[in-house]
Amino acid sequence: MIYDLIIIGGGPSGLSAAIYALRARLNLVLIEKMAVGGQIALSDNIGNYPGFPSLSGVELMQKFEEHAKGLGLNIIYDEIKDIADGGEYKIITGVDGTYQAKTVIITVGASPKRLNIPGEREFTGRGVSYCATCDGPFFKDEDIAVIGGGDTAVKEANYLTKIVKSIVLIHRRKEFRAEKIIQERLHNAKNVTLELEHTPVSINGTKTVESVTIENVKTKERKTIPVKGVFIFIGIIPQTSFLKNLEKDENGFIKTDHYTLMTSMPGVFAAGDANSKKLLQVSTAVGEGALAATSAVEFICDVC
Numbered sequence: 212m213i214y215d216l217i218i219i220g221g222g223p224s225g226l227s228a229a230i231y232a233l234r235a236r237l238n239l240v241l242i243e244k245m246a247v248g249g250q251i252a253l254s255d256n257i258g259n260y261p262g263f264p265s266l267s268g269v270e271l272m273q274k275f276e277e278h279a280k281g282l283g284l285n286i287i288y289d290e291i292k293d294i295a296d297g298g299e300y301k302i303i304t305g306v307d308g309t310y311q312a313k314t315v316i317i318t319v320g321a322s323p324k325r326l327n328i329p330g331e332r333e334f335t336g337r338g339v340s341y342c343a344t345c346d347g348p349f350f351k352d353e354d355i356a357v358i359g360g361g362d363t364a365v366k367e368a369n370y371l372t373k374i375v376k377s378i379v380l381i382h383r384r385k386e387f388r389a390e391k392i393i394q395e396r397l398h399n400a401k402n403v404t405l406e407l408e409h410t411p412v413s414i415n416g417t418k419t420v421e422s423v424t425i426e427n428v429k430t431k432e433r434k435t436i437p438v439k440g441v442f443i444f445i446g447i448i449p450q451t452s453f454l455k456n457l458e459k460d461e462n463g464f465i466k467t468d469h470y471t472l473m474t475s476m477p478g479v480f481a482a483g484d485a486n487s488k489k490l491l492q493v494s495t496a497v498g499e500g501a502l503a504a505t506s507a508v509e510f511i512c513d514v515c
């Protein structure tokens with residue numbers, strides 16, 4: 212069977228693309244490797260998705276999934292390992308099967324780099340966060356830790372200074388890699404203390420985060436700092452390593468034409484966190500899903 216469209220990834224972007232393409236009556240399937248909902252399902256509370264001042268990621272994604280299924284969405288569970296250009300159609304190879312489609316939308320997302328220390332996984336969504344814009348307001352007037360020393364870590368710490376009571380910024384090196392102007396802003400903030408040349412070794416608590424234990428990189432001396440939140444900004448990895456035939460930026464994010472979201476392979480589009488851009492959020496993922504679906508519809512009509 213040759214589908215009009217195959218969507219790879221069932222997060223906000225993939226489900227948004229599905230809703231638009233199903234309403235355009237494309238014959239499509241969405242292929243997801245784990246569970247529909249994507250990484251936002253990790254979030255206990257989303258405060259910035261318009262129209263829903265407070266609900267969990269799981270609740271929001273259930274609404275997306277119900278909407279798409281109501282339009283007849285068909286989901287296959289498989290992990291895609293390759294996309295090849297077969298001329299008139301694309302050949303999509305998964306672990307369990309091979310699929311063919313006239314167009315493809317890639318919405319495989321990106322994951323924050325993890326520290327892989329005790330407590331990190333257990334407390335994700337219960338004090339451990341990878342997103343200041345999303346979770347900062349939940350820590351109003353609390354003491355928190357921020358981990359990292361690059362642009363994102365320092366920028367996000369700056370943002371958080373206006374919300375929280377205090378920040379301890381933990382960085383493994385003596386100096387920050389962030390732009391000087393962003394560093395200056397941080398140094399001017401009254402509620403930030405620095406723990407340079409330290410790495411976190413565990414995040415501790417019972418039901419939620421209560422403290423973080425850090426280690427001096429030279430002396431190996433450890434200390435435990437009481438905090439209610441730990442924000443980790445040590446990088447983000449797009450889930451695109453399997454896409455050998457597409458153009459990507461230096462960090463592995465997919466390059467697209469901004470007007471249509473077409474990738475370097477004609478008929479293959481990309482949307483959401485896997486795309487090279489500034490803001491990785493549900494709202495941008497949803498908007499791009501809609502745009503990619505509309506472009507896929509037009510692509511099929513142009514070549515039909």
Ligand SMILES: Cc1cc2nc3c(=O)[nH]c(=O)nc-3n(C[C@H](O)[C@H](O)[C@H](O)COP(=O)(O)OP(=O)(O)OC[C@H]3O[C@@H](n4cnc5c(N)ncnc54)[C@H](O)[C@@H]3O)c2cc1C
Nearest residue numbers: 220222223224244249250251291320345483484491492493
């Ligand atoms: C803890 C946390 C809290 C957040 N809070 C907020 C918030 O409050 N507000 C906000 O706007 N944003 C928030 N975000 C960011 C938001 O989750 C992302 O911007 C959004 O989920 C991106 O959607 P996406 O569809 O592009 O990718 P994802 O949600 O990452 O979905 C990608 C999907 O593709 C699947 N997939 C990956 N590779 C393959 C493959 N090879 N084959 C098949 N399937 C594959 C994955 O399993 C996944 O289901 C948060 C993120 C995290 C981690």
